[in-house]
Amino acid sequence: MVKGTTMKDTLLKRNRAGRDTGVLVKDMKVSRSMWVFRGVNLVFLLAVLFLTVYPFLNIVAQSFSSEGFINAGQVNLFPMGFNVETYRLILADSTFWNNYGNTVLYTVVATTISMVLTTSFAYAIAKKDLKGRSVFIGIAVFTMFFNGGLIPNYVLISSLGMRDTLWAVVLPNAISVFNLLIMKSFFENMPRELEEAAAIDGLTQYGVLFRVVLPLSKAIVATMVLFYAVANWNSWFQAFLYLDNPDLFPVTIYLRNMIAGVTTAGSAGGTAENVGQIAANIQSVTIVLTVIPILCVYPFVQKYFFSGVMLGSVKE
Amino acid sequence: MAMRLEIPPEAVTADPPGKGGKNRNGGRRNKPGSWKVAITRDWRLYTLVLLPLIYFAVFRYLPMAGNVIAFRQFQPGGSIFGEKWVGLKYVTLFINDPSFWQAFQNTIILGVLTLLFCFPMPIIFALMLNELRSQKFKKLVQTVAYLPHFMSVVIIAGMILQNFSMTGTVNQVANSLFGTTVNFTQDAGWFRPMYISSEVWQTMGWGAILYLAALTRVDESLYEAARIDGANRWQQTWHVTLPAIRPTIITLLILNIGTFMAVGFEKILLIYNPLNYETSDVISTYLYRVGLESSNFSYAAAIGMFESVIGLTLILSANAISKRLAGTSLW
Known part of the structure; x- marks a missing residue:
């Protein structure tokens, strides 16, 4: 079972890679746009990652901050004026x-x-x-x-x-x-x-x-x-x-x-x-x-x- | 109620009511026979069905019947079906109620904005995830993006109010970019952007899950064929990937249209306030206030029934249209 799955995975990976090289060999310009695309994609997903996590981190940071800093609008990712009171x-x-x-x-x-x-x-x-x-x-x-x-x-x-x-x-x-x-x-x-x-x-x-x-x-x-x-x-x-x-x-x-x-x-x-x-x-x-x-x-x-x-x- | 309803498309298509019980798999017996035979043979199964059926009757179908109080005078403490017949009194009442029409308009606007922004985002997100080559990174993004779905709406509301507060993150950014701060949570003009952006934040990740499931089933040889025909990556997406997930897209679109009228009731109830009713008050929150805060049960029930009937009509027509145009339907 396990062996079968891994083989299928490798096959899939090779296919994916194949898909890319197919384009790469054909035209260098396309490959450059490919890299641009991949870069944009990565940046977008990193932004999603950050924006999703941020509100949670912000809440944690606020929970450990003292009120003065919260009211001054200074707390974002890290606790300010650490307080567990x-x-x-x-x-x-x-x-x-x-x-x-x-x-x-x-x-x-x-x-x-x-x-x-x-x-x-x-x-x-x-x-x-x-x-x-x-x-x-x-x-x-x-x-x-x-x-x-x-x-x-x-x-x-x-x-x-x-x-x-x-x-x-x-x-x-x-x-x-x-x-x-x-x-x-x-x-x-x-x-x-x-x-x-x-x-x-x-x-x-x-x-x-x-x-x-x-x-x-x-x-x-x-x-x-x-x-x-x-x-x-x-x-x-x-x-x-x-x-x-x-x-x-x-x-x-x-x-x-x-x-x-x-x-x-x-x-x-x-x-x-x-x-x-x-x-x-x-x-x-x-x-x-x-x-x-x-x-x-x-x-x-x-x-x-x-x-x-x-x-x-x-x-x- | 706190969890959003997402239905795996085929789970619904799998057994259209009216087609079951035909013994397609060729079981032990080929003819269903009479009730007497069925009960003698399967009485144990029927005992299993009993309690759930009572549940559906009491907590789902009785309230549906209880909607008659929209046409009857209801007295708190009296019969759940009301005391005496008053006909269309409450219907004409809400038809002539400007607050109702304001809520109606807000519902439509928020519903359209939700469809416009919250519906396509998961598709785009799923496609972008699908292009990632690092499976580890993909898994990380997925894990994080699903998280908001598992949070209580109360917690989400708390986060929204804090992030959009005068000292919250959004204002910190606004202040450093434009040198001004905005009272997002109280300014009626800002309610819609606040609501829609938080809705995208909350639903984008989990919404992608069904598309991702559909994407794993796309036949790799189709890509190969497309490549041989000279299709670039974008053309492959357009001509192979999108058609492959089209049934999923349509199914989810129909379901989204069906929940159009119910726009984030619990969330709005938690984050709105009298200062922004002008844009934030939707039918469900309005009927909540009319019914449960002012105790006009019959009046609110009339509005509620109107809302459910529109919802049902929307889903039936969306389903019929998609059946005709795209050949995909829920049943």
Whole structure:
């Protein structure tokens, strides 16, 4: 396997190089324009690289800077007037920890629910001879293009008595149809013989799912868990709509209120005069602390999501 | 909701509703048979479907039905379907509401600008990445460029507001170049550039992923043939690469048109303020304020329904047009 891939790679590389030399031999002028093109391309991509990273670096720099330099507009890539006082302030704030804990709780619960619903539905609708399958798929896909809208959803959740409960955060978006379709096409591409053999051995459809299919689907399950977990970690709007009790807020709402000026630095320990001043600094610290877990799982997400997207799009 | 919906094109095309269940792979049994037979045989699979179906019914289809409150008087705490029939009262109300039309106009402008700038950028980015010869550098650029996609919109909003603030980076640059600073976050004239540039920043990298996937499947021998015909690099791109990724481009274009009306609701809600409503207020933010801040549920539902119907119409017509002109469609 490995050998085969490398050979294919070398072949591809040779082809690419071949493409270039083909032009080079033909005309020196073209080759010069080729170099210009390559140079421009490289500069453009380096610029993209820098512009993408810059806002993140800027936030980190601000989080370690003292307010004087931030307000003078002097902080860009590096911290000015190094200061960790704000980190100490936020990390000592019990509201922050409470909200952070809520985010962890919501992420775990919501991801679990989502995985159970998505996996079972995807497995069933991947069975090509299941009667009613096309209706089930239609029911799911239609919701991608038409939805009830903000107000009816709000009215529904309120009348279900879910306001100010965890359920308002974890249930309304439990199934992502996008993830569902990726999983469905993964299950469809599994060799049928495996499942048939297991059925002949006397396993029921449950048995096939739990003992044969799922153990072979670790990669896709991991991908989906990461997709859902990241989405849940980042979500704020459900909580913003349905939660009034500050003890239930996720950390994204903590940050949102800070940005919107509802929670000022005052409630996190600042004094009245410097409230406005240290706002940028304190926001940056909160952003950094919220992003850290995402950055920690990012390498794994990165490893899996491309194959996840490919799984959904490569179909014979 | 926080994550943007990106649909792998073929995942949607794969099983058009109405064509499934025909047992194309020739399974164990060739005839679907009656429901009774199906349930006896597959009742375990149907139990798996049950909970998700309840989920769709309650959280997706019930709210759709709940849209009737657009035509009925709704009382907080009362029935989710409203109390009494009022006909088109709320529809005529918003048709005569200048704030609505301002929001409508802003939605169209932001939608068009998004299509104009945010849609082509990922294609260009993918093509440029594809020309890179160093795979390591390519991987590095990709890894970094995907990052904004995984950030919460709250964090993105925080970054936008800081970078465009009076002391932020953009003003630092403006100050050193032109000697002036601009209050970007409060000046209505600057809202659109601020929004669109941040949108490009946020979506360019991840948006390229499907194009990159499509590019890996372009047949190398096509390039070879083009070269033999004397095509230079640019002609190869124009005549080989672009046609090869055309179906992906069209599919994503249709999907983008479908989300036209929903322009970055959560982000706008986080970064706009009364000072720039003139340019920043879109239909979804307007109905949010009308419905949830002023509690005019029925009125807001009427606006929301109008928005969803336009969205659905747009995607259906885009799909029909592309089916006829390009032979590519979602279903």
